[in-house]
Amino acid sequence: MSLAAVHATLSGLKECQTDIGTGMDIVTDVAMDLAETQEGADNSGISKMEAMILECAKLDREINHFVDIVQQVTAEVGAQPPEAMFSLTARVKEQFTEKIARLSDGELQRHQKVLAFKESIRNSLSQANPESAENMEDEDEDIAVTQSQVNFTCPLTQVDMVNPMKNKKCNHHYDEGAILDLIKKKHSQKKKCRCPVVGCENTDVSQSDLVPDQMLRRMIQNQKRQGNRT
The missing domain is CATH 1.20.58 (Methane Monooxygenase Hydroxylase; Chain G, domain 1)
Known part of the structure; x- marks a missing residue:
């Protein structure tokens, strides 16, 4: 082999x-x-x-x-x-x-x-x-996290999230691919990854802090389906 x-x-x-x-x-x-x-x-x-x-x-x-x-x-x-x-x-x-x-x-x-x-x-x-x-x-x-606190737009990509991940520390959301790429990039630079949401004081985002938000994902999908019907 x-x-x-x-x-x-x-x-x-x-x-x-x-x-x-x-x-x-x-x-x-x-x-x-x-x-x-x-x-x-x-x-x-x-x-x-x-x-x-x-x-x-x-x-x-x-x-x-x-x-x-x-x-x-x-x-x-x-x-x-x-x-x-x-x-x-x-x-x-x-x-x-x-x-x-x-x-x-x-x-x-x-x-x-x-x-x-x-x-x-x-x-x-x-x-x-x-x-x-x-x-x-x-x-x-x-x-x-109440719906009023959640934005469907990823703070990194500025488009609707596909696989939203919730940060357990600060309760902010990001698209999975975008936040993992940012964490990887910062770690390669030997830097901590700051939460990309403006005004957030969380200065150390790690992959272990992130959990998939299935409820938000369904909300985004439902919104897209409603938009397609109209």
Whole structure:
């Protein structure tokens, strides 16, 4: 196996991760539809959707760890004699098996898409059943953002967001690709990434601060559909 073949395989896995993320968004949309209709009264459907989200999160996590291990092992092998390539597969398998054995399912609850799923379902159930909204306010106090505070336009691209990400620190939103590119650029310059929203005092935006906002994404999509009809 050549290093070029290894890199090609990793690229394929990263594309697979993109598809997994898209699938998780679709599952979230279906669960939100269930929560917003009478079917939401039957939580079994939503529970099945949540189980699917967790399985996808588990697969996404395993791919992340596998890619990291392969990159680490190939870097080590690259500095060794060519015959070291013959042990590449065995070394990756050993380290990956050890890594997976140490992981807990509880960690999946902190996956970005899982957090976004739960927040979206809470918001949808709240809208479908106003009587329960008051009880849910305390639970959602730290993550709630009113529609009046949200702008569909990304502060970086100045166009409507496609995949809005919410900053847990300052509650501002940005399009996923734009904010991740900015963070990467600033880190390459060894600088902190300041929140691009004018007047925001958050001077250190990191990827771990960002969570997908599925509710906002649906609002943007609904607005576009209404615009197309007119």
